[in-house]
Amino acid sequence: MPIKEEDREALKLRLLELRNSLVNDVDNINKHSNDEFESEVPDVNDEASRTYSRQVLLARGEQDRVILKRIDDALDALERGEYGTCVDCEEDIPLKRLISVPYVERCIDCMTKWEQSQAER
Ligand SMILES: [Zn+2]
DSSP: OOOHHHHHHHHHHHHHHHHHHHHHHHHHHHHHIIIIHSOOOOOOHHHHHHHHHHHHHHHHHHHHHHHHHHEEEEEEHHHTTTTBOOTOOOBBBBBHHHHTTTHHHHHHHHHHHHHHHTTTO
């Protein structure tokens, strides 16, 4: 079932909004990991916590980039009119699910199976 025009527009706006905030976040992370962490003379007591927060930041940046890629794919699919189908079973993903997570790639059933297969690794 094709997505209604008004829903498509709303989803596109939401994707663009999310994209913007992620781009800002990645920018911030880049700034932090470049100056804040490297310009200071390392303090032995502080070193461990600094390494830790740096790892957290980098992990978050990594995750942001994965989501950014999915948002771009979703925007692409939206343009091509292929948006909203599950990548595994090719069924329509319920609109409610798309609105809460607009870059979602799988229906709930396939997502559950996918998560289980990831957990088994
Ligand atoms: Zn599916």
